[in-house]
Amino acid sequence: MAAAKRIEIVRPDDWHLHLRDGAMLEAVLPYTAALYGRAIIMPNLAPPVRMTAEAEAYEGRIRAALPEDHPFRPLMTLYLTDTTDAADLRAGFESGAVTAVKLYPAGATTNSESGVTDTAKVASVLDAMAEIGMPLLVHGEVTDPDVDVFDREAVFIDTVLDPMRRRHPDLRVVLEHATTARAVDYVLAEKQGIAASITPHHLVINRNALFAGGLRPHMYCLPIAKREENRQALRRAATSGDGRFFLGTDSAPHPARLKETDCGCAGIFNAPNALEYTARVFEEEGALDRLEAFCSLNGPAFYRLLPNDDRIVLEKGETPESLPDSIAVPGGDSVRVFRADPVPLWRLSAGRRPVGRTA
Numbered sequence: 001m002a003a004a005k006r007i008e009i010v011r012p013d014d015w016h017l018h019l020r021d022g023a024m025l026e027a028v029l030p031y032t033a034a035l036y037g038r039a040i041i042m043p044n045l046a047p048p049v050r051m052t053a054e055a056e057a058y059e060g061r062i063r064a065a066l067p068e069d070h071p072f073r074p075l076m077t078l079y080l081t082d083t084t085d086a087a088d089l090r091a092g093f094e095s096g097a098v099t100a101v102k103l104y105p106a107g108a109t110t111n112s113e114s115g116v117t118d119t120a121k122v123a124s125v126l127d128a129m130a131e132i133g134m135p136l137l138v139h140g141e142v143t144d145p146d147v148d149v150f151d152r153e154a155v156f157i158d159t160v161l162d163p164m165r166r167r168h169p170d171l172r173v174v175l176e177h178a179t180t181a182r183a184v185d186y187v188l189a190e191k192q193g194i195a196a197s198i199t200p201h202h203l204v205i206n207r208n209a210l211f212a213g214g215l216r217p218h219m220y221c222l223p224i225a226k227r228e229e230n231r232q233a234l235r236r237a238a239t240s241g242d243g244r245f246f247l248g249t250d251s252a253p254h255p256a257r258l259k260e261t262d263c264g265c266a267g268i269f270n271a272p273n274a275l276e277y278t279a280r281v282f283e284e285e286g287a288l289d290r291l292e293a294f295c296s297l298n299g300p301a302f303y304r305l306l307p308n309d310d311r312i313v314l315e316k317g318e319t320p321e322s323l324p325d326s327i328a329v330p331g332g333d334s335v336r337v338f339r340a341d342p343v344p345l346w347r348l349s350a351g352r353r354p355v356g357r358t359a
């Protein structure tokens with residue numbers, strides 16, 4: 001059979017996205033809005049998005065950065081703290097203003113200082129969420145500096161996630177940006193109530209990419225890329241078609257100057273080419289027929305939403321599409337775009353709306 005050169009799928013969604021605010025929001029939003037129907041918007045602004053009214057205000061700023069009547073739909077999340085108000089969260093979910101709640105263990109990553117110090121402190125909030133079916137999105141890493149950074153996800157699953165799920169068996173949980181075979185095995189072993197988002201970059205790179213020929217700050221994100229055997233497990237999970245795994249790009253822009261420095265920020269910006277890399281992975285795994293499930297169907301099913309009602313077309317070219325290495329942020333900063341060889345030959349040939357500026 002000839003290798004596929006064209007694939008048509010239901011328009012994808014991004015189930016984990018950092019858009020930031022202000023000038024950065026303006027710079028990065030066009031790349032996501034050009035392609036995805038919806039995206040789950042992470043609340044780790046400074047200060048974080050903690051209350052429904054703050055999520056509504058943030059959604060307003062996102063919508064204001066889009067052309068009028070643009071069909072892209074941001075799905076807002078609240079940032080869980082030790083003092084989150086269950087009544088506010090419940091009202092936000094029931095009105096449709098808020099789709100999910102994000103749990104950052106305090107200190108785990110960018111702007112997580114106000115995160116949860118102990119899941120026991122939010123037990124009544126988790127009970128309310130379980131009752132109304134509101135998903136809890138989990139950054140699954142322990143923050144104990146004595147735990148090896150490459151082990152923090154596996155230790156979190158055993159010491160925080162699993163005990164929390166035993167205490168709240170009806171809670172619907174997404175283990176965000178799964179990076180380990182342990183995470184995949186954990187999700188597969190459970191009967192219900194847990195899914196995992198997977199990023200394109202964790203399907204493409206392993207931890208060697210951080211040190212290839214020198215220190216590579218643009219390959220640094222959290223959870224950090226792990227050993228090759230973990231990448232292989234993620235690829236098997238993503239391409240399996242299993243409804244518990246779906247695309248969350250974790251596109252997380254930082255100005256290049258804040259990554260290329262002592263104590264550089266964690267985050268990989270992949271919004272301009274995340275789907276193309278994902279298609280490359282599915283082609284390499286002989287699973288292009290399951291790309292649609294991972295990118296466009298499994299996520300809506302978990303979130304109890306309908307899939308998008310239009311379609312996009314990807315075509316395989318002879319040479320890589322000429323994408324910018326960096327994009328410009330109004331005010332003078334630039335953000336590096338994720339790149340790992342081989343650069344995908346897949347490109348969108350139909351269904352993309354025009355995008356913004358390059359550096």
Ligand code: DOR
Nearest residue numbers: 109110221222252266267
């Ligand atoms: O690499 C990361 N960047 N991981 C996160 O959890 C947060 C994100 C960010 O906001 O920059």
Ligand code: ZN
Nearest residue numbers: 018042250252
């Ligand atoms: Zn993230």
